[in-house]
Amino acid sequence: MGEKERGLGYLPLLSLRVLLRRPGASLLLAAVAALGVYAGCGLHSLEVQQQRAIEDTMRNTVIHCTVTDVRGMNADNLNLLSPYVEMLLGRKAERDPSLADMDKAVANVNAKADWELAWPYETTLCRLLSQASDSRLDSAQISFEPGWDESALMGGEMVCLIPEGMETDGDYLDIVAAPPIDVSMSLRVVGRVSGGPEDVIYCPFFMPWEDGLGMAFSIQSCTFDIRDTARLEECKEKLFSTPFFVVPSVNATPDGLAVGVLVHDEVYLKSLEELRSNLDMLRLLQPLLLVLMGGISFFAGYLVNRRRKREFAAMRCLGMRRRAIFGQVLGEQLALGLAGGLVGLCAALATGLGVRSGGLAFSGAVVGMFLLGAAVCAGVAASGSVMKLMKTEE
């Protein structure tokens, strides 16, 4: 029976006995491996968590924009014509190709325009794009008739929302616009407003004065949001690629065409910068900690096995080949490393750290360093002179 055949039988058993004979050292090495795996999973999980936090921030943060004059002023006194609102809604592509798909860059356009009504007496007709367009509706409740909802305000139908207590003749409300418009219309009542102003009738922003007759009108102020905060730069680029919207500058000269847009993204950008630098730091720490963890594993394996030089010498005297000794030591360390790694993995799962490929790769690298330490030691021990090794003091 050759050495190879014998080795196959007794080496694992011998390894097991060695590990059991030195429970402290074995446990320690297993703990180092466990910690390495746990640290790997943990660091990777932190990175993933931070990445998600950034994504959440991008998703949840709303970037508001205010339309101003080209100098960044007069936000509440714009005299902005309603076609500009249509531009923001992406409805004016035929006027200028750069306005196409504008609705993919901006969202929640808020604009309203009031007009005095001659009838009902002492009431105002307020054109609005959404409930958020009028601060008077902040705490109001709107109950829509079946089949109608807030989207009706975005259309151009002859409909209206009236105050809760206002009486109508059936489903329709007759209104007469004050001069100089001076037209009569009948609007379908599609909802009632409670808790809001009692003298304001709301209608869709783009509702024509009469069937088929549209008219531009001026609005005092206009605000909107960036459609997708994650694509902030892209949305800004789209917005400012048109000749109609520009970044305001104090020294700009009004040309009668362009209006300024103040993008309120300073706080968001600063916060994002912090979060990103935080993520960068985590990514930086990962290799740094890998090196350190690997170093600890290496030295732990090396130092523990270094004490076994006499044992290795005795094994050589008993006829074991260097390769067999090397294999045995590596096997021991592998067993310890795998056991520790498994424990670390379980601990990571138990403590809610997501175990992902990145974390596993990092953990594998730690175990690899751990094995390398043991292998170097075993290699040194196995390659030395037996006589010299036998003289070695522990």
Added chain:
Amino acid sequence: MFHKQNARQPLAAALLALLLALAAAFSCIGLSGWASFRRQLAELDSHYTTVAYPANRSSDDLFPPHQMIGRYILEDGSRQNPEDGAILPSSQRINQMAENAPGVLRWDANVLAPAHTPNQKGFSSGAADPMNYIDVYDLHRYSQSVMAVRCLAVEEQPYVDGVYVYKFEWVEPVCRMDAYDLPEQGKTFRFDTTLIAGSPASMDEEGEAPFPSFEVGKTYLMRGDFIDFYVHLWLRLVEAAGDEPEHTEPYRYRYTTDHWAKELEMDPASPDAPQQGLYFLYPQLPTDYGNGFPWSKDEVGHPRPFVPNFYLESNIVTVGEFKIIVYPPEDSWPFYAEYEGDWRDFLNTEEGKVWRDEIIPNCELNYDSVPVLFTDNVQGLSQFCKEESALLEGRFITQEEYDTGAAVCMVNADYALYNGLQVGDTLTLDLYKPAYETQSGIAHLYANDEPFLYTVCMPLVEENRLDVTRDYTIVGLYTAPVWPIDPDGHGFRGDTVLAPKASAPEVVEAAEEDKVTPLLNTLVLKNGSIEEFEAYMAENGAADRFRYYDYGYSEMKDSISAMESSALRLAALGGTAFLIGAAVFLLASFARMSASARGLRLLGASPRKVTGEMLSALLPLTAAGVLAGGVLGGLLYGRVCEIVLSQTLTPDWLMIAACAALQLMVLCAVAACWAALTARRGLMRRKQE
């Protein structure tokens, strides 16, 4: 002996020390990461300001409280709902309550003070666009004027005895801010608040009814606030032309008597006709009624300030019904003076001297002035929170500048353009005592009449001058609404200069001395504590009395808590790594020394001596390892961060030193115990094994 062992096996000793150094470095990096995360969290937190403002001011609140005393207002100022008897706490009570609410960091109590700007012109509505800019903020300073007028008519009001209606025509403006044009429509103006007298002696023989103050046909110099015609905003139809479709556009007009007469076909003599021109007495100036008469207070219940030469005294007389006569104090500048011929000649007379040398120069002083809002937090001001104001150029005032009281300021871009100022320029402010009052107004915008509150500084007078002139560097330009019509009075106009409160301690002291009510107050809350604060206020019967702004902090909350948990985990990882590394170090070290220790004991050395020997060799190695680890960790972290990241993340060396010291102490303690146990180990034990 153990020293010799180390010397004989330097590689092993070095490797052990290196192992410990790596473990210590690992924990130091973890700790630095944790500290850095904490710093970043604080930095992130500082980007956001969570503020609360008193809200839900109903239209009833706009009326002075005295009008409702005895009806719905209780003695402490709380209001009672007449229908269900429920009591709504007063603003003062709510403020007291709010101070004790959870999550409150501080009150940012701001101070508004006027300042003379020797090199810059004041930014009145006339300077901006008289037809397109809110004008009520001009009151008291920019609108101070002296006019030469001729009395056209004096009529007694038919319904109230002793009340006269005066009608004047302009002769010439003697002193008025350049920015204002002469009224285009109508050369006449009138006022009818005639329970006014030149002095208490201006009574009839019984001392009951006042004489009329003016006589028809005579000319007068009058001073007071020139109220330009109120601007109404309306819409009108514009025909299609060129590319422009038919559309409506805002149409602003001056609400004059002529407009009243022509456009609305109303009787210009009607008491309801719009009034315009000079308002020099009641109700524009504070009146000392004595005995805490409620009219002495402004619209939000704060005492109206009595500025020398700009307040009135009163006398109560009975004319049919209960009447009050108001008149200037004896030593006050006159409010009007009769003259004949050319008013220029009058100015050279003894009687005209006070007009020439004091009144007119004072008007001119007021024209070149600004209101300065001394604050601790510009971004906490409601107007900025609501994004009605925004930074346009430059930067905001930094926390350090607030803390140190740096002479920096932010000005409105319109004001800067008007005066040719830029970021980095210097604005010289000659400071005056804070004196202001809050008034109510109605903005006629489109089809709506919007009630609002606004605060104006009282006129600059020599008696209020603080003799403090300071150069402020402009660090930022901000935008401000043209119509700052906040119903709760938190708005300010674009002529306002914003500066750190600590930059003008004299103003703050003067405000404290004069018990000036702090203005535009902001309750600064801890980020993320709005719900807790509102719940507390609701429990105390003051639900929905505050408006909140957090600059989007609530949207960032999850990210911030993720960062917090990352920081903790990083610190925990570092600590655990150190424990494992230290355990390997100690195990390996004592494994090396145990045989020699046993030998020493066999040779007769006492356990104490052996322990001492072991520790004397181990402790320097430990100290070297920990020290090297700390330095290595700090350097690696700082250096690599600097190279890889664009920013420099300086390691917190103090924290690293503290951490290393703690590690060393723990290691020494464990090593001492381990050494003592090893030295006391039974000498026969090894043989038995």
